[in-house]
Amino acid sequence: MTASPQDLPSLNLETPALLTVSPLLRALQEQGPVCRVRTPAGDEGWLVTRHAELKQLxxxxxxxxxxxxxxxxxxxxxxxxxxxMITDTDAEAGRRTHTEYRRLLTPMFSARRVHAMQPQVAEVVDAVLDRFIAQGPPGDLHGGVSTPVALTVLCDIIGIPVESREQLTTLLSQMALLNDRESVERGQRDLFAFIEGLVEQKRTTPGDDIMTRLTEGGLPEARVAPLAVGLLFAGLDSVVTIMDDGVVLLSTHPEQRAAALADPDLMTLAVEEVLRAAKAGGSVLPRYASEDVEIGGVTIRSGDLVLFDFSLSNFDERAYTEPERFDITRSPNPHLTLAHGIWHCIGAPLARIELKTVFTKLFTRLPDLRLVRPVDELRMLDGRLSGGLTELPVTW
Structure with a gap:
């Protein structure tokens, strides 16, 4: 039985307790694999709640x-x-554009290229930890480690000069605000102009980075800028959030942390379990149906909004045994945190290396690191697209 528009369950942007599936999302997951909901914007859409249906779509x-x-x-x-991200092109043209962008960017995140970056990532993490440890305990790991590591690695590979990164951070923060449209639109213009200016510089001062390679490939500034901005949004806050939550998970499971530190292969599995368990619903990607789609006992009509919740699917009991249990030996672990298929995150290899390097070096150099506050007292960002923690106080 389908709920009437007036009776639709309403999603909101209030973040539930850290690492815990909200009662509403859990109820929707039990109700069905694809549920009609009302969005935080007040519109109607389809929320994909289960693993199998999300992977199919x-x-x-x-x-x-x-x-x-x-x-x-x-x-x-x-x-x-x-x-x-909403285009008025026909669906086929949109698919061609999506395929072209992936063709341009995927080689820059190849296994060979990312493997070659491992020493560079390790150097960044060591430098950030040097500064963090020198300040002495307690410290904010979110602002002192996770954010500078993710920002530095991403800016290095994209080609953002060191002297421009503070301005970049300000512009990205403006774009992420949900409630101030005028500020966001102004930030949007400023951000694209900022990136286009950097792309122009690459023509005379090239480097071993993404913007240089795209420019050398003949793309104009106006086409390189959206690609660079998309990578910044996709690869910054998401990595910071997973890094923070991974530290929380490993800190509160000391026996599993010790086992992972003693075995690099087990640490690799631990990264996958952190990716699966780091967020428990709310990682939503909005998309639209270009044709009617039959799935999960419902019909998604052409033009309907479809909400992919990557993290909720990772807590589907149909796909996992005891999904709310953190287990670094979990295998197989087919999580969808980094999406799948035509939407799979091209930066996934780099994200995995960052996480493994940070967890290994952080807990090796600070073996007594522990949270200052109980997990249920950690505060989450409100009114932002990315969510995540406002801070992560630790001591050692």
């Missing part, structure tokens, strides 16, 4: 960014940044 080319009327398309949230 991540391969379905009828779900994408295209909508025939972007200005009036249903929204997940009111966000000028997310609005940029």
């Amino acid at each position: 991540l391969h379905d080319e009828r779900i994408g960014r295209s909508h025939p009327d972007p200005a009036n398309a249903p929204r997940y949230v009111r966000s000028a940044y997310l609005d940029l």
Whole structure:
């Protein structure tokens, strides 16, 4: 039985307790694999709650960014940044564009290239930890380790000069705000102009980075800038959040942490379990159906909003035994945190290396590191696209 529009369950942006599935999301997951909901923006959409159906739709080319009327398309949230992702091109053209962008970017995150970056990532992590440890305990690991590591690694590979990174951080923060449209739109213009200026510089002062390679490939500044901005949004806050939550998980499971530190292969598995368990719902990617799609006993109509919740699917009891239990020996571990199929995160190899390096070096250099506050007292960001912790106080 389908709920009437007035009776639809309403999603909101209130973050549940850290690492815990909210009662609403758990109830929706039990109700069905694809549920009609009301979004935080007040529009109607379909929330994909279960692992099998999400994986199936991540391969379905009828779900994408295209909508025939972007200005009036249903929204997940009111966000000028997310609005940029809605195109009015036909679905086939949208698929071609998506494929082209992946073709351009994927070689820059190849296994060989990322493997070669391991010493560089280790150097960044050591330098950040040197500064963090020198300040003495207690410290904010979110602001003192996770954020500078993720920002430095990402800026290095994209090609953002060191002297420009403070300005970049300010511009990204403006774009992430949900409630101040004027500020976001101004930040959007400033951010694209900022990136286009850097791309122009690469023509005369090239480097071993993504912007240089795209520029040398003949792309104009106006095309390179959206790719660079997309990588920054996809690879910064998400990695910071997983890094923070991974430290919480490993800190509160000391026996598993010790086992992972003693065995690099087990640490590799630990990273996968952190990726699976780091967020328990709310990692939503909005998309649109370009044709009617039958799935999970419902019909998603052309033009309907479809919400992929990557983290909720990782807590589906149909895909995992005891999904709310943190277990670094879990195998297989087919989590969808980094998406799948045509939407799989191209930066996944780099993210994995960052996480493994940070967890290994942090807990090796600070074996007595522990949380200052109980997990249920850690505060989450409010009114932001990425969520995550406001700070992560630790001592050692």
